[in-house]
Amino acid sequence: KVVETSNNVSEDPLPSWNEGNTKTAIMDYVQDVTNETSENFIPEIDRIATFDNDGNLWSEQPAYFQLFFAIDRVKQLAPDYPEWKNTQPYQSILEDDLNTLMSFGEKGLLEIIMATHSGLSTEAFEKIVKDWLMVAKHPRFNKPYNELIYQPMLELLDYLRANNFKTFIVSGGGIEFMRPWVEDAYGIPKDQVVGSSIATEYDYNNGSPVIKRLPKIDFIDDKAGKPVGINRFIGRKPVFASGNSDGDLQMLQWTDSNRYKSFQLYLHHTDADREWAYDRDSHIGKLDQGLDEAREKGWTVINMKEDWKIIYPFQKSK
Amino acid sequence: KVVETSNNVSEDPLPSWNEGNTKTAIMDYVQDVTNETSENFIPEIDRIATFDNDGNLWSEQPAYFQLFFAIDRVKQLAPDYPEWKNTQPYQSILEDDLNTLMSFGEKGLLEIIMATHSGLSTEAFEKIVKDWLMVAKHPRFNKPYNELIYQPMLELLDYLRANNFKTFIVSGGGIEFMRPWVEDAYGIPKDQVVGSSIATEYDYNNGSPVIKRLPKIDFIDDKAGKPVGINRFIGRKPVFASGNSDGDLQMLQWTDSNRYKSFQLYLHHTDADREWAYDRDSHIGKLDQGLDEAREKGWTVINMKEDWKIIYPFQKSK
Ligand SMILES: [Ca+2]
Ligand SMILES: [Ca+2]
Incomplete structure (x- = not known):
């Protein structure tokens, strides 16, 4: 009884995930690669996990x-x-x-x-x-945007970190648009955020230095830019990558080429009632080629409607 | 006796540093800003420390x-x-x-x-x-280059990390020239290395993806580029910055403008016998304006000859 009430390892680390193939695949992978006696064991320094943000850690509809x-x-x-x-x-x-x-x-x-x-x-x-x-409030949910983050993904991030994975955001969104709030939202520090950026410039400003934001694109962290951004910021190929659109395909391919056993995760938006349902024909978060490649290569695809008990933290039962 | 032989807090964390103003200034700062009852207390997430590499963590003579x-x-x-x-x-x-x-x-x-x-x-x-x-062997010491790292700086890095600072390299050197060896040398993971870079490109390569290095400069992480690189990679102003040349001046100014109590450290190469002596007139690692500004602003300047008991790890007494 004492053991059960303490925060012990037998507690479910993914309580907002329904039992099923998706949850099992994630947990089997993590248990395998963190098991020192497994041939698939991955040293801690190589446990890099990268997560797309829009439509993957928080919603992206009706517009980014x-x-x-x-x-x-x-x-x-x-x-x-x-x-x-x-x-x-x-x-x-x-x-x-x-x-x-x-x-x-x-x-x-x-x-x-x-x-x-x-x-x-x-x-x-x-x-x-x-x-x-x-x-600002979201037009459908009338909540602050940073409350529209996915509770099951928060649990997954925590679960990976508890197993000594280093978690990164790798997003097409603006790096300086994300950094002010992602630490509180996801527990991911600012220096573990990779994103699109505009050029900046240092100005000594008579001893009160500032960094000025210039009207010029510096880097687009999308599609083939994602492996480039990962290489630039992280310097190491991930073993775990998670995204929701064709913009993540190159990141998943790159991760899939790791010499370590790797894990590719696509979030498929299938829940029009609780969130949104969209994929091949969507203007935002189009998932078409990625869905085909996931099936072909046996990557794991989250079926939001089936796999998630709740979507947002504010839906947790008290 | 039992207490003394265990790795306890009364052990000197900087054994290769001579007692004196420099060592005292470093330790006073760290003790102050990590003391929760001090008005200068810094939350762990904001304890960012950035270190130049060439001539600061390892030697840079007779050429980089x-x-x-x-x-x-x-x-x-x-x-x-x-x-x-x-x-x-x-x-x-x-x-x-x-x-x-x-x-x-x-x-x-x-x-x-x-x-x-x-x-x-x-x-x-x-x-x-x-x-x-x-x-490869260094022409003067006939040692592998990555053995010509500074033992006192290794201790400083360890000391800062033991006090929950996150340590970064911010160097004009090539980011991908440093990453292969800095983890072993300094205990700094690849994703905490900021440096100069050339452009790269993702190539799917028929399912065996590679990132190709292109003959084009992407970013020069020197002088005013250092605060820009820090902002891009770290996203947070450091509280502790350490360098050895005028190329680090903007990084030290930037750090000095932190709203938290900050620490600026210059390494002055004054030891022609054990290492090299150079500053205002040197082609490599020129320290001129920085030395003046350090004096003017009360930044801490390491006098290598006076402050360091040994230079390299291989000089440690067994
Ligand atoms: Ca997305
Ligand atoms: Ca230097």
């Missing part, structure tokens, strides 16, 4: 949350830019016309990102992101 | 060790490039004429780096670096 941030910021800055009223893509935002905004495609979004994410110091930007998270 | 690596590699590759016999800067290397090589300045060195550090996969490059360290 970073886009909602950029939209809110355009509205906030608009009084200083009266010309935006008649200039696209800004006009569409000020008129709450998301369809028109989307019609400008990647080029339009890039312009919005540049206008809203640069021109200030890294310190000022961090504060703006934190302030936004305090007030 | 990475240049010796590049020279050896030019000689190794020369049979495949017969034109190098009559083409500078390669010719100077093949004729062991370092003075002529140096006369080509930064442009010549960059060409050598490109020719010797690119055109192969990251995995192949790592093996070449490791193989080189197994056979």
